[in-house]
Amino acid sequence: MIIYIRTMRTKDEFKQEALFKATVKLVNEIGFVSSSVAKIAKEAGISPATIYIYYKNKEDLLVCTYVNIKRNLSKAMLENFHSSLPIRDILRNAWFNMFRHITKYPDYFQFTEQFANSPYSALVNSLDVDKYFEPIINVLQRGIEQKIIKPVDFDILFAFAFYPIITLANPRLCDNFEVNEKNIETAFTMAWDAIKL
Amino acid sequence: MIIYIRTMRTKDEFKQEALFKATVKLVNEIGFVSSSVAKIAKEAGISPATIYIYYKNKEDLLVCTYVNIKRNLSKAMLENFHSSLPIRDILRNAWFNMFRHITKYPDYFQFTEQFANSPYSALVNSLDVDKYFEPIINVLQRGIEQKIIKPVDFDILFAFAFYPIITLANPRLCDNFEVNEKNIETAFTMAWDAIKL
Amino acid sequence: MIIYIRTMRTKDEFKQEALFKATVKLVNEIGFVSSSVAKIAKEAGISPATIYIYYKNKEDLLVCTYVNIKRNLSKAMLENFHSSLPIRDILRNAWFNMFRHITKYPDYFQFTEQFANSPYSALVNSLDVDKYFEPIINVLQRGIEQKIIKPVDFDILFAFAFYPIITLANPRLCDNFEVNEKNIETAFTMAWDAIKL
């Protein structure tokens, strides 16, 4: 009986990280159209061929990058989530988490917007992404039952409670929105006014 | 040597129209990335070379297509605009106009969303597009002065009054929103609740 | 009514010819494996992109080149075909036609051999090529009926009547066969001895 102990040359995490950042950066700067595999590789400081060790193809690279960002956004949104708090407070917390995250990583966010509005979005299993929002949906459901929130489709509630942030935080759509405490608080109040009964 | 016999001179406008439709169709179906000049030309039933008679280059074609759609949307939104009506009624009319137009021409709308979220958007003089919305801004301004509408940035007001429609009408973002009179009326009520004082 | 008379810029026959020759030459010299589109284009003195105007893809280029050569070979073989002559004379004529053609265009022939023994051959509709040999098959059939030729499968008859030429003319298989009148006449006699009753 022979025992082999080998420390194999493993996939380099730094390379993967560099690849992720290069992808986001380039797609934001020059768009999907111009972001070639060669350019992304160069930006990441690796060979184009190396990308194909980490990802099946270009599409896979882009989709994985998207899902990765979305997962982080979801996680951030649910930080300090306490289901025992009043519904307004729970939503307020999620709202501010989301806003803070988006403004902290504006380029990650910008990437997802470009991605979501491209045909690439069809390649993502939407359930993979949506499942992270379930706790919020449950809160809204409770709100409706307790007659605190308007009894309408969740889609409509989200459209007023969360999508305006996306608009406001998107420099492409809204380049002169002043991000200060007062404005953000006002915005949340408006979101709440929209959905509350 | 080929001999063409045509009973009527083909109007150039037909070609331009066909080109417009082909551009929108193709970009929606396969995205900016895959929409080559050759494919667009084929879809429009003309030669790639002909495109360069109507437009300076590919970029020009895309930008013009975008501005054209935006202009039509603006026009539609302001139909039956009567500044003498109550502010809520004016906005409600604009809201419904917009919703109706978007759902009537979903592919035009989809094109603009993809365009606006791509670096191409930087090529559009935003004033060219924004000027059409001036009447609405004036109404909001009046509403603030009359203490009917919350005294916040116009960006924020738009984010709650109009962007939710865009979300709800976008099948890529919201594929199970049921478009019926009740839902749309509800949505407008929420928009109004958000912005009213 | 308008009449257009146009002399369109047409596909250049010289280019196509050059492409044909370059393909054969290169494939013979360096093989299918190394014969890249870029190299073939360079040999033909055109841009790689131009190839795709004349052919759908590389495969198409190779298959068309093959079929083209085969057609010419078939035509050559049937020259001075007179069905009224004695069967031996008909076959002798075809035999010599074939031999002469193969030795006159050894590189075309070499190409077909390499092609026929590669998986590309599966892409050719064999009926397209075989139909040219029908007159010969008819002659063999008549020979069998008249008890001049052995009553065996046509495949076997061909294997002895014609394939040995291919071997003898193939420099890769048979580099020291002396091509002189006596040898060729002898070879035909052997072919005839093999198939005759």
Added chain:
Amino acid sequence: MIIYIRTMRTKDEFKQEALFKATVKLVNEIGFVSSSVAKIAKEAGISPATIYIYYKNKEDLLVCTYVNIKRNLSKAMLENFHSSLPIRDILRNAWFNMFRHITKYPDYFQFTEQFANSPYSALVNSLDVDKYFEPIINVLQRGIEQKIIKPVDFDILFAFAFYPIITLANPRLCDNFEVNEKNIETAFTMAWDAIKL
């Protein structure tokens, strides 16, 4: 860190054998053009890098595979070779040996055909392969001296005595030849008729 526990040291011969089979299989299925080192390695269940332990490079792998097959074919052909038998019997035995071997290992045979018709063949020292056929050549020589066989070049004799088998056994050239005792016996008779005086 990976820990392998193996009860027995894997024999290298297994790898080499697997590599041989994978090479033949893949080259037959997808051709030289598409048979990359990576694919062959995968088919053989080893790492691409491992191939370079057994062979100098890809070319070496292919040439060795070819020579290996050829050696086996030669050996098979000379089985039960008894120089004391009548010349016809000796050739008949070799003929049947060859036919049996080719039909038993059609894929090995197919590989050699593809190889021999490619520029790779130039890399093989033809003497290495030809030397195995020497006993047959001696027999033919004796036949000529005894006025049993036509006094022509050995190349011509081989072209009629042995190459037709290759044609008949090659499914790419001859896909509807029925392999039965009668047909094969007939074919040998024709070969003998061709070369005998």
Added chain:
DNA sequence: GATGAATGAGTGTTCATTCAT
């Protein structure tokens, strides 16, 4: 004005091979 032919530059991807482990 309108076209198909033509192309250099670029696309995404795979190649044979090397190397640290």
Added chain:
DNA sequence: CATGAATGAACACTCATTCAT
């Protein structure tokens, strides 16, 4: 010995654009 990671060079093919007609 055996490996998966890594890569520069090459692959087949498409691109936006120009040009002679």
